[in-house]
Amino acid sequence: MVKTIPQKTQPRAPQGRYRLSAELAILSGNANPALAKAICRQLKVPLADSFVGRFSEGEVRVKINENVRGKDVFVVQPTCPPTNDNLMELLIMLDALKRASARRVTAVVPFYGYARQDRKDQPRVPITAKLVANLITTAGADRVLTMDLHAGQIQGFFDIPLDHLYAVSVFEQSLRRKRLKQLTVVSPDVGGIKMARAYAKRMRADLAIVDKRRDSPESTEVMHILGEVKGKTCVLVDDLIATGSSLVEAAAALQRAGATEVYACVTHPVLSGPARARIASSCLKELMVTDTIPLSDQKRHQKITVLSVASLLSEAIRRIHYELSISVLFDGMPG
Secondary structure (H helix, E strand, C coil): CCEEECCCCCCCCCCHHHCCCCCEEEEECCCCHHHHHHHHHHHCCCECCEEEEECCCCCEEEEECCCCCCCEEEEECCCCCCHHHHHHHHHHHHHHHHHCCCCEEEEEECCCCCCCCCCCCCCCCCCHHHHHHHHHHHHCCCEEEEECCCCHHHHHHCCCCEEEECCHHHHHHHHHHHCCCCEEEEECCHHHHHHHHHHHHHHCCEEEEEEEEEEECCEEEEEEEECCCCCCEEEEEEEEECCCHHHHHHHHHHHHCCCCEEEEEEEEECCCCCHHHHHHHCCCCEEEEECCCCCCHHHCCCCEEEECCHHHHHHHHHHHHCCCCCHHHHCCCCC
16 A cells, blocks of 8 residues: 655745735646645635536536636646546636636646757757646636746746645655765766755665666666765656656666665656556665645555645745745755
8 A cells, every 4th residue: 555644845835914814725637636626625715616517428517616706716737647538637726716706816736747848959949848847827827836846947838927836845754764884875877966965865875876787768777876875875856756667777777787775756647558567676775756746546565655845835825825935845955
């Protein structure tokens, strides 16, 4: 079974005169209603009444069942698989809220899909991360709140304010409770060095990098490891796990290099294709993920621990609602 561990995020927003008002409304599509409800429990507000379903031919049907005129509305909807369905739900909900005269609409997208094509690295390929940014803006979002983007430059693809949260503080709390000795934080590829460095700095741990060569989008060949991992407890950190090929190969390389134990902290558990089977048969002692993407029963395994980011997201929503700074939530983040 998956262990779900609620997390607390500090510091809290000011209390007293900064109580949540009736002007705030939180809605959810069908992508991750459990996370939306957890955020509402943290904020002590009800989840706004809305209907998000389908017409007989499969088109998305949306109806907001309560008055949102003049309200500050937050739509919690990660664009996780089924990505196209969840993205369309988000876009149509944004359009409905804008036409219902909401004062401000914030798209809370804990997992931002279509982010892996963020540049033209080959001839005649799209930049889908920019395309989706344009769609969200055109649909009516006034601001975006997201977490651990696949590439930092995606923040610049939006012409509206974007707040980028990081799950490092959530993982840090869990790792500290384990009291791991001789800790080394490992990036599974060169592109994740900034994130790994942020973890290593916060944990006062050593840093290592797995140098790999990608044979295809689904498979990788690990070449060698930069850094000392022999006799160390290694923690692989990454933003998402899809098929699990990169992570499992990196864990095996670390074990061959003499690591005593290998853990992994990955924010977004896409877990597509053979990912679950690969994790089950791997040398990973534990894979820690967050609830930005809900895990179905078919994707659950005893090696997987789910940590909640509801507290972190609710604190950001509280601060955005009251026009307070959220920079305190970024302490020690990459970059």
